[in-house]
Amino acid sequence: MRVVIACPSYPPQAVTCGVGDYTRCLAEALTAQGERVTIVASAAWRGHARPDIEVLPILDAPAPWWHVVPADVVNLQYAPDLYRGRMRSLRALLSVPTVVTVHTLVDASVQSRAVALWLLTAARHVIAANEEVTGMVRGRLSALDRRVTEIPIGSNIPVTASGDAAATRAALGVPADAPLLAHFGLVYRGKGLETLLDALRILRVTHGEARLLVIGDTRDVERDYRVELESLAARLGVASAVIWSGRRDAEDVSRLLSAADVFAVPFDGGASIRRGSLIAGLAHGLPVVSTAPRVASAYLRDGENIALVAPREPAALAARIAALLAAPAQRERLAAGARKLAARMTWPTVAEETRVIYRRVLV
Numbered sequence: 413m414r415v416v417i418a419c420p421s422y423p424p425q426a427v428t429c430g431v432g433d434y435t436r437c438l439a440e441a442l443t444a445q446g447e448r449v450t451i452v453a454s455a456a457w458r459g460h461a462r463p464d465i466e467v468l469p470i471l472d473a474p475a476p477w478w479h480v481v482p483a484d485v486v487n488l489q490y491a492p493d494l495y496r497g498r499m500r501s502l503r504a505l506l507s508v509p510t511v512v513t514v515h516t517l518v519d520a521s522v523q524s525r526a527v528a529l530w531l532l533t534a535a536r537h538v539i540a541a542n543e544e545v546t547g548m549v550r551g552r553l554s555a556l557d558r559r560v561t562e563i564p565i566g567s568n569i570p571v572t573a574s575g576d577a578a579a580t581r582a583a584l585g586v587p588a589d590a591p592l593l594a595h596f597g598l599v600y601r602g603k604g605l606e607t608l609l610d611a612l613r614i615l616r617v618t619h620g621e622a623r624l625l626v627i628g629d630t631r632d633v634e635r636d637y638r639v640e641l642e643s644l645a646a647r648l649g650v651a652s653a654v655i656w657s658g659r660r661d662a663e664d665v666s667r668l669l670s671a672a673d674v675f676a677v678p679f680d681g682g683a684s685i686r687r688g689s690l691i692a693g694l695a696h697g698l699p700v701v702s703t704a705p706r707v708a709s710a711y712l713r714d715g716e717n718i719a720l721v722a723p724r725e726p727a728a729l730a731a732r733i734a735a736l737l738a739a740p741a742q743r744e745r746l747a748a749g750a751r752k753l754a755a756r757m758t759w760p761t762v763a764e765e766t767r768v769i770y771r772r773v774l775v
Contacts, residue, residue, distance in 0.1 A: 584655055
C-alpha cells in the first residue's frame with residue numbers, strides 16, 4: 413500500500429511532541445512490514461528523510477496536499493492543538509480514503525467538539541490511541557462506536573540500554589546504595605512534578621540518600637514553570653537531591669532509566685496509556701508508581717503492573733514508594749507485570765493492527 417501519514421509535528425523539529433514521536437515510530441514499523449510510507453508534515457520539520465520514508469513538509473502549503481501526493485490510504489494523526497489554524501488540512505477526509513488516529517478527541521474549546529463529531533462521521537475509520545478517546549465515544553456518541561478501534565501506543569524509547577548501571581549512577585553523583593527515582597517526559601504543568609518533589613521531601617525523612625532524576629526537555633514556553641519547580645525544590649529542601657538531565661537522545665534515556673530503582677509519574681489527571689513516558693517506564697521493566705486513571709483501564713492494574721495512588725497526594729505517593737523500596741519482591745512483581753504489558757504495545761504490533769484497519773477501509 414501507498415500510505416500517507418499526515419502529522420504537523422513530525423520530528424525532528426524545535427518543539428518536541430508526543431504525537432510526532434508516535435508518527436515516527438509507526439512510520440518506521442510500517443516500512444519494516446513492507447508498506448510505502450510518505451509523511452506530510454508542516455514546515456516546522458527540520459530533518460533529513462530516511463531513504464525508506466519520504467517526508468514532505470507541505471501540510472501548510474496553499475495547494476491542497478492530498479491532491480498532489482499519491483496515496484491508497486491517508487492516516488491523519490489528530491489532536492485538537494495540532495490543527496488550530498490548519499482546519500483546511502482536515503478536508504483530506506472528503507477526498508481520499510482516510511483513517512484518523514485520535515490521540516486527544518476534544519479540548520476546552522467549543523470548536524473541538526464540533527470537529528470531533530465531524531471526524532468521527534467523515535473518516536472511513538477512527539483509531540483511538542487510548543482509553544479516554546474510546547470511552548468518550550462510547551459514553552457520548554455510542555452510535556458511532558462501530559467506527560472506532562482502539563490500538564494502544566508503544567514506547568518512543570527503545571530498550572537499548574547497555575553498560576553498567578552503577579557507573580551511570582556514579583556519573584550522576586548518586587551513591588551506589590541510594591534509592592534513585594526516575595521521572596521521564598516533557599516538563600510542563602499537569603505531570604505532577606510538584607507532588608513528586610514534595611513526596612521526595614517526605615521520603616528523605618526515612619531514606620536520606622534518596623535522589624530524583626528528571627529526564628526530559630523543557631520547552632521555551634515552559635521555562636518559567638521550570639524555574640518555579642526549581643524554586644519549589646529549594647523551599648522544600650530537596651534541591652540538592654534533584655538531578656535535571658535535560659533533553660537526551662533515546663539511547664541515553666534508556667541508559668538512565670535502566671539505572672533507576674523506581675519510575676514515578678504522578679500525573680495530575682491520572683495515569684493513561686496515551687502517555688508515551690509511562691509506556692517507556694513499563695517497557696524498561698521498572699516498578700512504576702503513578703496516579704489512579706480517570707477512566708477505568710483494562711491495561712493498568714494496581715499491584716500487578718503498576719502502583720497507583722490518588723493524584724496530588726504527596727504523602728500517599730511517598731508512602732507507596734517507601735513501601736516498594738522496602739519490598740524487593742513486590743518491585744520485581746511490578747517490573748515483571750510492566751514488561752508483560754509493554755509486550756502488548758510494541759510498534760510491530762501497533763503497525764500490524766493499523767494495517768488491518770487500512771485494508772478494511774480499502775475493501
